[in-house]
Amino acid sequence: MTKSDIRHIEARPFDFPFSLDSVGLVVIDMQRDFLEDGGFGASLGNDVSRLRAIVPTVARLIEGFRSADLPVIHTRECHRPDLSDLPPAKRDRGNPSLRIGDEGPMGRLLVAGEPGTEIVPALLPVVGEAVVDKPGKGAFYHTDFGTILEQKGLKQLVFAGVTTEVCVQTTMREANDRGYDCLLATDATESYFQHFKDAAIEMIVAQGGIVGWACETDTILEAIHD
């Protein structure tokens, strides 16, 4: 088999076609602010331990892509220090103990350059991997994510990260609208709410894969190393 041959990953709702010269991994927002106590996720009243539990699986998926010499792209949700890219519609939402831009135990919440916005140590990007800082839930909004995908020649995207129904699903929908085939690694994504994760996966694969495909990490790793 050559790199450009069409291969398949067993997935829902049916096999995911890809080739090794056009598939990449997108890891969404595996940041301290969402996974650790004292961060933005915890400030919203969430149990962040649910998200920490997937770190070893995400690490395995990343390592699998690296060892197959396939692109890995990371995103981070964060804002400029002057908060000029943070609309009131985002900052004023809900009733958090701390808001985006406020000083917390890991620095200012979701502000670029602060310790809390860093990707957790076990999943840190390596040299050559793109890191996209995004002010919205979707990775395409006000970023160069689309340009990066084009320059790398990617057509099929495997998704991991947090949270399933917020930034992961939003980015998958944006990507699908732009012509990318999207596969979610179901055990390498997590939500603060089990029923939202379950529902998001069902929404993605329903109606013949209206947004994309879904399967577990091991199935993806076997296919890219086949």
Ligand code: TIU
């Ligand atoms: N990255 C991401 O999903 N941002 C969120 O704010 N998610 C929540 O579930 N709150």
